[in-house]
Amino acid sequence: MHGLGNDFMVIDAISQHVHIRPEQVKRLSDRHFGIGFDQLLLVEPPGQPDVDFRYRIFNADGSEVEQCGNGARCFALYVSEKKLVNKPVIRVQTAKGVIELKLGEEGLVTVDMGKPRLTPADIPFLAEAPAPTYQIDVQGVQYDISAVSMGNPHGVLVIDDVLTAPLESVGATLESHERFPERANIGFMEIVHPGFVKLRVFERGAGETMACGSGACAAVVAGRLRGLLDSRVEVKLPGGNLRIQWDGEGHPVLMEGPAAFVFEGQVRL
Structure with a gap:
């Protein structure tokens, strides 16, 4: 599927x-x-x-x-x-x-x-207190990153252009950064306008995928916490678009998108 x-x-x-x-x-x-x-x-x-x-x-x-x-x-x-x-x-x-x-x-x-989890210990992420962004060091370069758990840990960076996002270098390094004790999915988000963003995700244990649903949710939460996004946002991923709604802290994140069968078979395990 x-x-x-x-x-x-x-x-x-x-x-x-x-x-x-x-x-x-x-x-x-x-x-x-x-x-x-x-x-x-x-x-x-x-x-x-x-x-x-x-x-x-x-x-x-x-x-x-x-x-x-x-x-x-x-x-x-x-x-x-x-x-x-x-x-x-x-x-x-x-x-x-x-x-x-x-x-x-x-x-x-x-x-x-x-509901997204924003307390560092719940993500988990090593920080003293919750914040919209944290500074994190990657090979001597400082990046502003948001840390969010959607039941799994995410780091989100806001960038100018997803096409040139450094997934294989910065994404791979952040995925296993010491401040993410259980590793993390790393999202690179380009904000086109408050209701529309583009996103690429370097997923924990899988590398870049065509789409990451929990990553899209985490990106919208991160953008909302920074005051950059509306409550309902269309997220464009390499494989297609998702619609994410988050009405703010205390509310759940709703994600709408497609699913499809590709083929069925049997395999001996």
């Missing part, structure tokens, strides 16, 4: 027993010798009474992560098409809390990503 080109292998771990090991994920994610994907998603039975499913995410390098917004939209379409659920709003348990998924028309899915 894919959400704006951010592609996934999705496994039904409800009707069959599945045990995934990191080395298997790494092998399967290889685009030449495996199936090829940015992340692997597992649909599992719920682990608590007030949710419909458990949602687990593995990056291409085999590491398990807490959240994936594009994957959440694919998750919603998958469980609906496979008739694993029949209700308008689906509650899903992730490693960092519960999110709500709502299927719309023409493959569009709205995800309630929950």
Whole structure:
């Protein structure tokens, strides 16, 4: 499946027993010798009474992560098409809390990503107190970065032009910077006007992807905290556009975008 080109292998771990090991994920994610994907998603039975499913995410390098917004939209379409659920709003348990998924028309899915976490210890990010931006050193150069958790850690930089964004150098360095103890997804955001931005993301454990849903949410939160964006923003990513709404602190972030099937098959694990 894919959400704006951010592609996934999705496994039904409800009707069959599945045990995934990191080395298997790494092998399967290889685009030449495996199936090829940015992340692997597992649909599992719920682990608590007030949710419909458990949602687990593995990056291409085999590491398990807490959240994936594009994957959440694919998750919603998958469980609906496979008739694993029949209700308008689906509650899903992730490693960092519960999110709500709502299927719309023409493959569009709205995800309630929950409230962003801005306290440094909750992201996690090494800083003494919350702030709209922090100065961070990369090879002797100081960058202003916003740190946000959408259930997974994000760093967001505002730049002049996403086409020349230094993802492979600055993005890769910040992804594993010591101030992000659990590593982070690094977004490079160009603000065209308060209701429209362009974004590229260097994802933790996957490199640059065609789209990052949680990264789009984090970018809008970061822009709002800096006083640069409206409450509803269209985010243009390399794979397509998402609509993000955040009404400010104390409110959840809503993300709307498409999800699609590519092919189905069987693989022996």
